[in-house]
Amino acid sequence: MTGSETEAQDSASGTVKVAQFARCANLSTYDEVVTETVRRRVLDTLAAITAGYRYGSGEVVRDHALDRAHDNGDVTVLDGNGRTAPPTEASLANATAANVLDIDDGHRDVKGHPAAVVVPAALAVAEETDASVAELLNAVYIGYEIAVRTGLTLHDVDGVYTGTGSWGAVGAAAAVGRLRDYDVGTMAAALGTAEYHAPRTPIMRGVEQPGMTKDGIGWGCYTGVEAAALSEREFTASGTVFDESTRFIEDLGTAHHITESYLKPYPCCRWAQPGIEAMRELVASHDITPVTVECITVKTFEEATHLQTRHPQSVEEAEYSYPYPVAVMASQGEFTESNLSPAQWDDPEVKALAESIRLTTDEEIDSRFPEECLARVIVETESQTHRSDIVKARGAVDRPLSESEFMRKIDGLLSPTLPSNTFETVNRVLNQPTSSVHDVLAPWN
Known part of the structure; x- marks a missing residue:
């Protein structure tokens, strides 16, 4: 041969x-x-x-x-x-x-x-x-x-x-x-x-x-x-x-x-989820009143900055948005399946917050993608500036969902359609x- x-x-x-x-x-x-x-x-x-x-x-x-x-x-x-x-x-x-x-x-x-x-x-x-x-x-x-x-x-x-x-x-x-x-x-x-x-x-x-x-x-x-x-x-x-x-x-x-x-x-693109998580942590640890927010900056990797839709008019636009879910989290302290429904898209407070959001590429975070999916959020209010750490989204191998979080997720997705004991x-x-x-x-x- x-x-x-x-x-x-x-x-x-x-x-x-x-x-x-x-x-x-x-x-x-x-x-x-x-x-x-x-x-x-x-x-x-x-x-x-x-x-x-x-x-x-x-x-x-x-x-x-x-x-x-x-x-x-x-x-x-x-x-x-x-x-x-x-x-x-x-x-x-x-x-x-x-x-x-x-x-x-x-x-x-x-x-x-x-x-x-x-x-x-x-x-x-x-x-x-x-x-x-x-x-x-x-x-x-x-x-x-x-x-x-x-x-x-x-x-x-x-x-x-x-x-x-x-x-x-x-x-x-x-x-x-x-x-x-x-x-x-x-x-x-x-x-x-x-x-x-x-x-x-x-x-x-x-x-x-x-x-x-x-x-x-x-x-x-x-x-x-x-x-x-x-x-x-x-x-x-x-x-x-x-x-x-x-x-x-x-x-x-x-x-x-x-x-x-x-x-x-969360029901949206994974690329946006570290920013949602960072906002969740800021809302939980600081007294952030949405009406006082002047600017929200999300520092992340370059690909995620393409998720630019601010005011979704479809389920898909809501999912492929970074500003919308972060704004919902800042306003409501959560982002769930219900936020994908048309009734949620025109909330005045959420729309105002979404307009205030800037997406920027962070060199360190960008260099760690795709192995890590990360973000940092900075919230500027009328009187203070709140900065998150560099945050990884939950659900990853090194930040897994707990058993109770996993069960709640599955039950929440199944229960409107199927009996409450379906998971078990x-x-x-x-x-x-x-x-x-x-x-x-x-x-x-």
């Missing part, structure tokens, strides 16, 4: 290595903390999906998916009404709903939302195949790890930051392939087809011009599920980005990206490896 042939063989091994991992990795061989993290991501995503269906884009895509389903399919659309659709349509709807409130989980390094694109695909096919809880959790873990590594590799190779759908599709395909027991060749074709057909998702445009398109999560999930189905029919692909670079897959099975992810306490019911089933996924989804049916 010539040197060039050897190099070609080596360069083609990345996709195969990832496909082998997707087929063989098992949570039972890792520390329990990995499995527990996967359980939490499933719970968190189920709650985000349920709440997402109470808002416009969740309803739009759900109705579209159900119209396309023509009363076919046995996969639950997780809006609490017990309706079903084929795996592809249910995945599209559920994944879109997962990101509607921007309260789904995220991963700092890849700057996106892996669970929202992977969990709905895994749930759909796990329900279709009557998989066990253990099989579901394995599929979610595999899909999550592959999604993150795909994003990191694409961003590195292409030099362009793209949204979750562009790389999450590969994780969704991996989760589906694991649940359907694909061989390595079929799995590799599914991964390659998903990456090739995934949405482009120019996310910085979405940040500056918010719309329902957001991170392209619904379409990324849909693409992954469809790519897997095509691979079963021997549809061939052209490899994956892992054939160009194996940098981020060398530690597959030894490093677990899912344990480095974060959970969100689903959490109990997710801790029973041999239980059926149908038992996990029973509250939605």
Whole structure:
């Protein structure tokens, strides 16, 4: 074999290595903390999906998916009404709903939302195949790890930051392939087809011009599920980005990206959450009267300064705003799902505070992004100036949500739609490896 042939063989091994991992990795061989993290991501995503269906884009895509389903399919659309659709349509709807409130989980390094694109695909096919809880959790873990590594590799190779759908599709395909027991060749074709057909998702445009398109999560999930189905029919692909670079897959099975992810306490872009947190701490420790505020300065990293919307006119504009949630926190001492409703957008005090907010890039904070998501807030009143420390948002690995905070979050997202004991019911089933996924989804049916 010539040197060039050897190099070609080596360069083609990345996709195969990832496909082998997707087929063989098992949570039972890792520390329990990995499995527990996967359980939490499933719970968190189920709650985000349920709440997402109470808002416009969740309803739009759900109705579209159900119209396309023509009363076919046995996969639950997780809006609490017990309706079903084929795996592809249910995945599209559920994944879109997962990101509607921007309260789904995220991963700092890849700057996106892996669970929202992977969990709905895994749930759909796990329900279709009557998989066990253990099989579901394995599929979610595999899909999550592959999604993150795909994003990191694409961003590195292409030099362009793209949204979750562009790389999450590969994780969704991996989760589906694991649940359907694909061989390595079929799995590799599914991964390659998903990456090739995934949405482009120019996310910085979405940040500056918010719309329902957001991170392209619904379409990324849909693409992954469809790519897997095509691979079963021997549809061939052209490899994956892992054939160009194996940098981020060398530690597959030894490093677990899912344990480095974060959970969100607030329904908005993660980039704004350290500023919200800093304002929360200032309001709690100082007697700040909103009417006396003259200027609020948020010092943060450069990307976050693009969240410029001050007076939102849609849910998406409220989520992709920095001034609005900080102003709400300064005025009301909280920022919750209720603040995404139109009735809140025209509050005169909030509007005045939002006008007073300046977003500036801080060199130190900017140098620490994306590994850390930080901000400092300075509030100038008529008589005093209050400065926060450099603050990290809650929900990160080194500043996790407490058990009670996590429970309150999940209950708050679920309870308007489902019974008040849903958290306890689903959490109990997710801790029973041999239980059926149908038992996990029973509250939605």
